[in-house]
Amino acid sequence: MTRGRMEAFSDGVIAIILTIMVLELRPPEGSGLADLRPLLPKLSSYVLSFTYLAIYWNNHHHLLHAVERVDGKVLWANVALLFWLSLIPFTTAWMGEHGAAAVPVAVYGAVLLASALAYFGLTRALLGIHAPRSRLALALGADRKGRWSTAAYAAAVPLAFVHQAIALAIYVGVAVVWLVPDSRFERGAAAEPP
Amino acid sequence: MTRGRMEAFSDGVIAIILTIMVLELRPPEGSGLADLRPLLPKLSSYVLSFTYLAIYWNNHHHLLHAVERVDGKVLWANVALLFWLSLIPFTTAWMGEHGAAAVPVAVYGAVLLASALAYFGLTRALLGIHAPRSRLALALGADRKGRWSTAAYAAAVPLAFVHQAIALAIYVGVAVVWLVPDSRFERGAAAEPP
Amino acid sequence: MTRGRMEAFSDGVIAIILTIMVLELRPPEGSGLADLRPLLPKLSSYVLSFTYLAIYWNNHHHLLHAVERVDGKVLWANVALLFWLSLIPFTTAWMGEHGAAAVPVAVYGAVLLASALAYFGLTRALLGIHAPRSRLALALGADRKGRWSTAAYAAAVPLAFVHQAIALAIYVGVAVVWLVPDSRFERGAAAEPP
Amino acid sequence: MTRGRMEAFSDGVIAIILTIMVLELRPPEGSGLADLRPLLPKLSSYVLSFTYLAIYWNNHHHLLHAVERVDGKVLWANVALLFWLSLIPFTTAWMGEHGAAAVPVAVYGAVLLASALAYFGLTRALLGIHAPRSRLALALGADRKGRWSTAAYAAAVPLAFVHQAIALAIYVGVAVVWLVPDSRFERGAAAEPP
Numbered sequence: 001m002t003r004g005r006m007e008a009f010s011d012g013v014i015a016i017i018l019t020i021m022v023l024e025l026r027p028p029e030g031s032g033l034a035d036l037r038p039l040l041p042k043l044s045s046y047v048l049s050f051t052y053l054a055i056y057w058n059n060h061h062h063l064l065h066a067v068e069r070v071d072g073k074v075l076w077a078n079v080a081l082l083f084w085l086s087l088i089p090f091t092t093a094w095m096g097e098h099g100a101a102a103v104p105v106a107v108y109g110a111v112l113l114a115s116a117l118a119y120f121g122l123t124r125a126l127l128g129i130h131a132p133r134s135r136l137a138l139a140l141g142a143d144r145k146g147r148w149s150t151a152a153y154a155a156a157v158p159l160a161f162v163h164q165a166i167a168l169a170i171y172v173g174v175a176v177v178w179l180v181p182d183s184r185f186e187r188g189a190a191a192e193p194p
Numbered sequence: 195m196t197r198g199r200m201e202a203f204s205d206g207v208i209a210i211i212l213t214i215m216v217l218e219l220r221p222p223e224g225s226g227l228a229d230l231r232p233l234l235p236k237l238s239s240y241v242l243s244f245t246y247l248a249i250y251w252n253n254h255h256h257l258l259h260a261v262e263r264v265d266g267k268v269l270w271a272n273v274a275l276l277f278w279l280s281l282i283p284f285t286t287a288w289m290g291e292h293g294a295a296a297v298p299v300a301v302y303g304a305v306l307l308a309s310a311l312a313y314f315g316l317t318r319a320l321l322g323i324h325a326p327r328s329r330l331a332l333a334l335g336a337d338r339k340g341r342w343s344t345a346a347y348a349a350a351v352p353l354a355f356v357h358q359a360i361a362l363a364i365y366v367g368v369a370v371v372w373l374v375p376d377s378r379f380e381r382g383a384a385a386e387p388p
Numbered sequence: 389m390t391r392g393r394m395e396a397f398s399d400g401v402i403a404i405i406l407t408i409m410v411l412e413l414r415p416p417e418g419s420g421l422a423d424l425r426p427l428l429p430k431l432s433s434y435v436l437s438f439t440y441l442a443i444y445w446n447n448h449h450h451l452l453h454a455v456e457r458v459d460g461k462v463l464w465a466n467v468a469l470l471f472w473l474s475l476i477p478f479t480t481a482w483m484g485e486h487g488a489a490a491v492p493v494a495v496y497g498a499v500l501l502a503s504a505l506a507y508f509g510l511t512r513a514l515l516g517i518h519a520p521r522s523r524l525a526l527a528l529g530a531d532r533k534g535r536w537s538t539a540a541y542a543a544a545v546p547l548a549f550v551h552q553a554i555a556l557a558i559y560v561g562v563a564v565v566w567l568v569p570d571s572r573f574e575r576g577a578a579a580e581p582p
Numbered sequence: 583m584t585r586g587r588m589e590a591f592s593d594g595v596i597a598i599i600l601t602i603m604v605l606e607l608r609p610p611e612g613s614g615l616a617d618l619r620p621l622l623p624k625l626s627s628y629v630l631s632f633t634y635l636a637i638y639w640n641n642h643h644h645l646l647h648a649v650e651r652v653d654g655k656v657l658w659a660n661v662a663l664l665f666w667l668s669l670i671p672f673t674t675a676w677m678g679e680h681g682a683a684a685v686p687v688a689v690y691g692a693v694l695l696a697s698a699l700a701y702f703g704l705t706r707a708l709l710g711i712h713a714p715r716s717r718l719a720l721a722l723g724a725d726r727k728g729r730w731s732t733a734a735y736a737a738a739v740p741l742a743f744v745h746q747a748i749a750l751a752i753y754v755g756v757a758v759v760w761l762v763p764d765s766r767f768e769r770g771a772a773a774e775p776p
Contacts (some may be wrong), residue, residue, distance in 0.1 A: 002643070004588060005593065005643055008202065008590065008593055009593050009596075011199065011202055012202050012205075012387060012593055012597035012598075013597045013600060015203055015207045015210060016206075016597060017211055017604075018276075019207055019210040019211055019684055020601065020602070021607060023217070025284045026287075026290035028288070031291075031292035031297055035297075047277075050277055050280070054270075054273040054276075058266075058269055058273075059201060061199055061269075075640055076636075076761070080635040083632055083636075086600070087604065087607075089605075090607045090609060091594075091602060094610070097609055098613035101613035101614075103613055103614055103615050103617075103618075107618070114737060139278075157335075165329055187386035201397065205393065205397050209397055209401045209404060210399035210400075212401060212470075213401055213408065213474060214408065216405075216474050216475065216478060217408060217411070217476055217477075219475075219478045220481075221481040221482035221492075222482070225491055226491055228493050230491075230495070239473075244474070248464075248467040248470075248471075252463055255390070255397075256391055274513075277425060395587065396590065399587065399591050402591075403591055403598060406595060406664075406668070407595055407598040409603060410668050410671055410672060411671075413607070413672045414675075415676035416676070419683035419685055421685050423685075424685075426690070435665075438665055440667070442658075444663075445591060447656075453584070499731065504673075507619075516725040567652050582715075
């Protein structure tokens with residue numbers, strides 16, 4: 001019951017975050033094909049954020065699948081995750097408008113980093129109320145993928161000030177890593193933050 | 195469980211896409227009946243897109259009804275479908291503002307085409323994990339309707355540059371075909387993309 | 389299953405319609421109490437529409453409670469209802485800006501009328517696949533309340549051109565009638581459109 | 583069934599209210615770190631309101647958990663709560679723009695007060711149809727926390743005119759009290775309004 005409603009609420013919030021980002025894609029003034037070109041940076045950052053939010057939804061879904069119980073701490077850790085995810089439309093819009101500038105790219109990464117840490121906090125809160133040999137604990141395992149991607153965001157934030165293309169490449173790369181092989185999904189394993 | 199949450203998430207995203215389109219219908223400055231007239235193209239493209247999204251929801255609903263299991267590939271095929279559908283508010287707004295221009299009409303059709311292909315991809319991902327004589331496989335069948343409407347969108351995109359009215363007539367025509375008879379729905383069959 | 393997903397989708401769409409109306413209540417430029425005064429017409433029309441949408445949700449909920457099965461016609465009758473309800477944020481915003489003008493008030497009523505007719509269509513589609521002595525048929529009964537309120541909207545539209553206060557009084561009056569006694573709700577009866 | 587759909591609808595509305603607030607955080611014109619500074623008041627009021635809405639969702643969730651039945655009065659008490667909560671994006675945006683002004687801060691508190699009273703009304707409507715020794719009645723108990731926080735909001739509204747910082751400190755303080763210890767949550771108790 002409690003788990004079900006936490007899932008439903010999270011699904012609702014993630015679905016809304018995902019969808020309101022498209023409101024940022026304002027139709028251009030003109031009606032020619034060339035009028036679409038200035039939208040490309042916005043569209044690219046929309047695609048990137050849509051992918052990240054879908055990965056989070058996917059992982060959240062698999063994570064909760066293995067969960068046996070939740071408590072107040074878990075509910076609040078989940079709210080913290082939703083809070084950071086809710087800032088993604090803001091950072092997406094800012095980066096979409098200033099894709100060649102260091103600060104929006106770094107701030108985009110900072111919100112990804114905070115989201116990953118919040119996801120990590122959620123898994124810790126869950127592990128705290130599950131047995132060491134529970135399905136959840138086994139599925140999470142050493143969680144190398146989660147740790148590596150968190151480290152990658154942490155590196156991308158300062159690297160954006162060296163050159164924003166490095167940070168962008170890291171964001172895209174991490175997303176691709178989460179999208180492509182992921183045999184853990186097939187085993188119904190609880191996945192980690194992207 | 196997994197199927198249920200995939201349904202719930204898709205329902206949420208489609209419901210939001212459907213509804214935020216109405217935010218584009220800004221109330222006119224004036225308060226006379228004549229002030230509504232300039233809104234007619236926007237309202238028409240809203241009605242068309244609302245109908246398409248409702249057809250997608252309807253077909254998605256019937257499709258999942260016949261599904262026995264989902265895997266990671268299906269989840270991502272579904273996300274791809276939701277992504278393309280999420281661009282409909284953008285193309286609807288652009289076409290609503292420039293209904294007489296070729297490019298917005300062609301781009302509207304291109305997003306319909308991409309959505310139909312994504313829906314086709316979703317059915318292939320599902321067929322890949324269902325038996326050839328499963329309820330899903332039988333319900334999808336030769337899927338002539340799905341193939342014909344995909345071909346119609348593919349034709350409409352270049353035809354918009356001959357005359358946008360041809361493309362618009364195709365969009366309306368395909369929607370009507372999906373709305374009107376459809377005895378497959380009554381048999382609970384898994385329907386194809388509009 | 390089918391009924392459940394139709395409910396979930398309708399709940400989602402109605403919840404979103406209800407909530408996005410508040411986006412129309414833009415915070416005033418100034419920060420004094422007097423700056424809120426110009427918002428009063430908008431706030432009033434928000435309260436009225438929020439109430440109507442809540443009544444529709446409530447009645448829809450009770451209606452579906454008594455339903456045993458749905459078919460394709462029912463799904464489309466439901467989509468038609470959602471379409472008309474989705475125009476309420478538009479008419480609310482327009483009336484909120486021009487509360488003293490006849491046309492926005494009449495158009496507001498016209499959308500209420502169309503919604504009531506769509507709700508009526510939904511009940512007819514449902515009755516068509518339920519037995520004459522089914523719980524649904526008994527609960528709907530002669531449905532005087534639904535018929536009277538539909539007639540009231542039909543009268544309000546032209547009366548808005550005599551004086552918009554007459555139409556507004558009708559809208560408020562019908563909402564109050566649906567809100568106040570309604571012992572049918574307590575019996576779990578399928579309610580009619582407001 | 584009825585309880586389930588009331589939960590689902592409330593979850594939907596609260597999730598949307600929570601998320602559309604982020605639309606108010608417009609990306610700044612510039613692309614420097616200093617351009618984020620003017621957003622700080624808006625971000626702070628977003629964090630505060632996000633927290634309040636999450637507390638309400640959490641408490642609402644625990645409250646309904648203990649509920650055995652609902653009636654028409656409960657449904658409408660719930661709608662009243664959702665109505666007041668739906669004004670939070672408005673008051674958040676206004677306070678975010680004029681954080682140093684007394685009236686927006688007082689109005690923010692007035693909506694919190696109205697929400698708390700609506701939540702109180704919902705618990706009374708529920709207690710009216712539950713036995714005095716029911717799980718719900720025992721869980722609510724004397725409800726000191728709910729009463730104290732309601733009194734705190736009532737005090738904050740006039741105190742905002744003495745100095746808005748006093749009122750803001752009360753809003754933050756009450757939220758923290760609800761967030762931090764709350765051993766009642768762990769016992770699955772029905773919580774009160776924040």
